[in-house]
Amino acid sequence: xxxxxxxxxxxxxxxxxxxxxxxxxxxxxxxxxxxxxxxxxxxxxxxxxxxxxxxxxxxxxxxxxxxxxxxxxxxxxxxxxxxxxxxxxxxxxxxxxxxxxxxxxxxxxxxxxxxxxxxxxxxxxxxxxxxxxxxxxxxxxxxxxxxxxxxxxxxxxxxxxxxxxxxxxxxxxxxxxxxxxxxxxxxxxxxxxxxxxxxxxxxxxxxxxxxxxxxxxxxxxxxxxxxxxxxxxxxxxxxxxxxxxxxxxxxxxxxxxxxxxxxxxxxxxxxxxxxxxxxxxxxxxxxxxxxxxxxxxx
Amino acid sequence: xxxxxxxxxxxxxxxxxxxxxxxxxxxxxxxxxxxxxxxxxxxxxxxxxxxxxxxxxxxxxxxxxxxxxxxxxxxxxxxxxxxxxxxxxxxxxxxxxxxxxxxxxxxxxxxxxxxxxxxxxxxxxxxxxxxxxxxxxxxxxxxxxxxxxxxxxxxxxxxxxxxxxxxxxxxxxxxxxxxxxxxxxxxxxxxxxxxxxxxxxxxxxxxxxxxxxxxxxxxxxxxxxxxxxxxxxxxxxxxxxxxxxxxxxxxxxxxxxxxxxxxxxxxxxxxxxxxxxxxxxxxxxxxxxxxxxxxxxxxxxxxxxxxxxxxxxxxxxxxxxxxxxxxxxxxxxxxxxxxxxxxxxxxxxxxxxxxxxxxxxxxxxxxxxxxxxxxxxxxxxxxxxxxxxxxxxxxxxxxxxxxxxxxxxxxxxxxxxxxxxxxxxxxxxxxxxxxxx
Numbered sequence: 001x002x003x004x005x006x007x008x009x010x011x012x013x014x015x016x017x018x019x020x021x022x023x024x025x026x027x028x029x030x031x032x033x034x035x036x037x038x039x040x041x042x043x044x045x046x047x048x049x050x051x052x053x054x055x056x057x058x059x060x061x062x063x064x065x066x067x068x069x070x071x072x073x074x075x076x077x078x079x080x081x082x083x084x085x086x087x088x089x090x091x092x093x094x095x096x097x098x099x100x101x102x103x104x105x106x107x108x109x110x111x112x113x114x115x116x117x118x119x120x121x122x123x124x125x126x127x128x129x130x131x132x133x134x135x136x137x138x139x140x141x142x143x144x145x146x147x148x149x150x151x152x153x154x155x156x157x158x159x160x161x162x163x164x165x166x167x168x169x170x171x172x173x174x175x176x177x178x179x180x181x182x183x184x185x186x187x188x189x190x191x192x193x194x195x196x197x198x199x200x201x202x203x204x205x206x207x208x209x210x211x212x213x214x215x216x217x218x219x220x221x222x223x224x225x226x227x228x229x230x231x232x233x234x235x236x237x238x239x240x241x242x243x244x245x246x247x248x249x250x251x252x253x254x255x256x257x258x259x260x261x262x263x264x265x266x267x268x269x270x271x272x273x274x275x276x277x278x279x280x281x282x283x284x285x286x287x288x289x290x291x292x293x294x295x296x297x298x
Numbered sequence: 299x300x301x302x303x304x305x306x307x308x309x310x311x312x313x314x315x316x317x318x319x320x321x322x323x324x325x326x327x328x329x330x331x332x333x334x335x336x337x338x339x340x341x342x343x344x345x346x347x348x349x350x351x352x353x354x355x356x357x358x359x360x361x362x363x364x365x366x367x368x369x370x371x372x373x374x375x376x377x378x379x380x381x382x383x384x385x386x387x388x389x390x391x392x393x394x395x396x397x398x399x400x401x402x403x404x405x406x407x408x409x410x411x412x413x414x415x416x417x418x419x420x421x422x423x424x425x426x427x428x429x430x431x432x433x434x435x436x437x438x439x440x441x442x443x444x445x446x447x448x449x450x451x452x453x454x455x456x457x458x459x460x461x462x463x464x465x466x467x468x469x470x471x472x473x474x475x476x477x478x479x480x481x482x483x484x485x486x487x488x489x490x491x492x493x494x495x496x497x498x499x500x501x502x503x504x505x506x507x508x509x510x511x512x513x514x515x516x517x518x519x520x521x522x523x524x525x526x527x528x529x530x531x532x533x534x535x536x537x538x539x540x541x542x543x544x545x546x547x548x549x550x551x552x553x554x555x556x557x558x559x560x561x562x563x564x565x566x567x568x569x570x571x572x573x574x575x576x577x578x579x580x581x582x583x584x585x586x587x588x589x590x591x592x593x594x595x596x597x598x599x600x601x602x603x604x605x606x607x608x609x610x611x612x613x614x615x616x617x618x619x620x621x622x623x624x625x626x627x628x629x630x631x632x633x634x635x636x637x638x639x640x641x642x643x644x645x646x647x648x649x650x651x652x653x654x655x656x657x658x659x660x661x662x663x664x665x666x667x668x669x670x671x672x673x674x675x676x677x678x679x680x681x682x683x684x685x686x687x688x689x690x691x692x693x694x695x696x697x698x699x700x701x702x703x704x705x706x707x708x709x710x711x712x713x714x715x716x717x718x719x720x721x722x723x724x725x726x727x728x729x730x731x732x733x734x735x
Contacts, residue, residue: 054386239719
């Protein structure tokens with residue numbers, strides 16, 4: 001009992017003890033922001049998923065009707081498949097390109113610094129502006145890439161992957177560049193003395209050292225792909241037919257085209273749960289949560 | 299987490315309520331100035347024709363009627379493709395517009411059911427300016443369940459076939475009156491390397507027009523009449539299957555070229571394809587003329603021709619039948635604070651000045667004054683063609699997407715798009731639509 005009191009006193013005044021933590025009130029702005037713009041809307045969407053509401057008047061409780069409809073909806077299966085495919089293909093495309101670019105950009109040469117700055121430009125544009133730009137470029141009659149790109153299933157899908165990559169690769173390149181610069185020079189020096197070539201160094205030193213960086217980047221990409229929306233809305237409107245209608249688009253269509261906000265909220269809730277479970281799984285599977293140092297024994 | 303007590307959450311909840319109340323206060327504050335007088339907000343579809351509403355509002359705000367009702371009108375222009383969703387969101391919020399643009403029919407049904415519309419029946423009956431100011435059939439189209447909710451505020455919008463007169467002359471072609479003649483023209487154009495029809499297939503409504511006309515020409519207007527009244531088995535009518543097969547045949551024959559499903563209409567894609575001579579014809583609403591006049595004035599004045607959708611051999615539909623939108627309407631929100639100013643403003647839609655503005659823009663107004671003023675149209679020939687087309691039509695079918703129950707609209711459009719991109723066969727198309735609930 002007495003020891004606790006002593007520790008407490010030390011904590012407040014004593015030198016050499018742990019520095020005192022900021023007052024609880026300091027988290028207030030962050031918590032308020034999160035409550036109003038994330039937690040409250042999510043709770044509201046969860047509530048709306050048990051109602052029928054067309055945006056006018058008061059929501060009318062209907063129990064599990066929307067959820068039953070969601071399970072039976074063949075479009076949900078299609079949407080899930082497209083969403084998963086988009087996530088996987090985008091991940092492969094973006095990871096390969098940004099890993100290589102990032103490692104290259106980590107070099108200290110001046111031309112690399114200049115080029116890295118140029119590469120970063122697409123990330124500064126809004127997704128809507130980028131999508132409109134590519135929509136114009138892909139115009140079958142007046143664009144640069146003529147032909148019915150957006151009218152075919154594979155064309156539309158690949159266009160979405162490419163435009164997403166064009167926008168987000170700069171960001172992930174920056175993450176990998178930062179990660180690669182943290183790798184101690186001594187490792188490469190030692191490897192060079194042992195006679196390891198450039199490729200050997202990349203696969204045996206750079207890649208393993210970037211493990212935590214890759215996890216961070218992957219989680220961001222996966223969650224990003226799940227909430228991808230503007231590009232689909234502007235480039236394909238979910239078409240041709242419903243072939244690129246990913247989950248967020250399905251939600252938008254139910255809400256703002258059919259004015260079935262109850263069903264749209266059920267899709268939204270499903271999306272939140274799926275994204276949360278997926279990112280938790282990723283963190284656990286990659287051992288990111290344990291945060292083991294990549295420099296053990298150094 | 300435990301340090302965030304229950305009280306804290308209650309406090310946060312209270313803050314939410316306070317800010318929500320604040321928003322409400324702002325919303326109604328913007329729309330009214332207490333009893334009698336105050337600004338009236340008018341929400342409108344923001345396309346090229348919006349300048350007519352801008353002129354009307356300038357005229358009204360400077361008028362004696364505005365002084366008398368102590369009101370003024372404030373216009374909210376909404377970018378075209380977002381309009382229905384923006385309107386719905388606004389109508390569900392405290393910032394709802396007092397007066398708003400709509401298509402009549404299915405487009406205002408939800409607002410009527412939520413008691414958000416002012417019943418204008420008595421206002422119109424007791425006011426000779428409104429009662430005698432518009433074509434009765436068009437006024438009637440703005441009603442639901444026998445009550446009137448809309449004042450016509452734009453031109454008539456029948457759908458017809460537009461064609462490039464220069465290209466037709468070059469290849470010695472005449473506007474067709476039968477389907478076989480049309481197919482013959484298609485063949486000749488394709489041989490010359492010209493796409494027969496422009497089609498903005500990135501959006502579904504231009505594709506919808508093909509089915510609307512084909513179903514009418516093959517099976518007559520009563521086929522859709524049955525569907526419109528909520529009978530999904532009406533999609534099983536042989537005319538629907540035949541129309542879908544005809545569409546597929548057109549696609550397979552290259553009547554729309556190859557890239558049509560990536561071309562939009564609202565972004566100017568299909569009008570440009572047509573105006574630049576890459577395609578010779580365009581099935582479109584009458585707004586095609588003002589659209590072309592705005593973007594390609596030379597083409598609109600010199601090369602643009604038009605004809606009625608051809609007769610289908612052995613079909614039940616009259617060539618004089620029309621599909622499209624009778625016009626657009628202003629409806630009044632039940633929560634309007636300055637109703638007098640709103641009604642006074644709507645009366646201007648029947649005026650000679652408003653009619654003249656519409657005509658100058660290439661529109662054909664639905665006002666009774668229009669007939670004698672049509673000669674001042676930038677294209678009197680086109681204006682008279684349209685006026686007579688609507689006046690003489692045995693049946694005027696409202697655009698399907700505006701006519702059906704809103705819950706059918708999206709799935710119906712999705713199925714039509716799937717038919718046009720080859721994702722479903724005509725038989726699959728029919729069976730999917732028969733399954734609509």
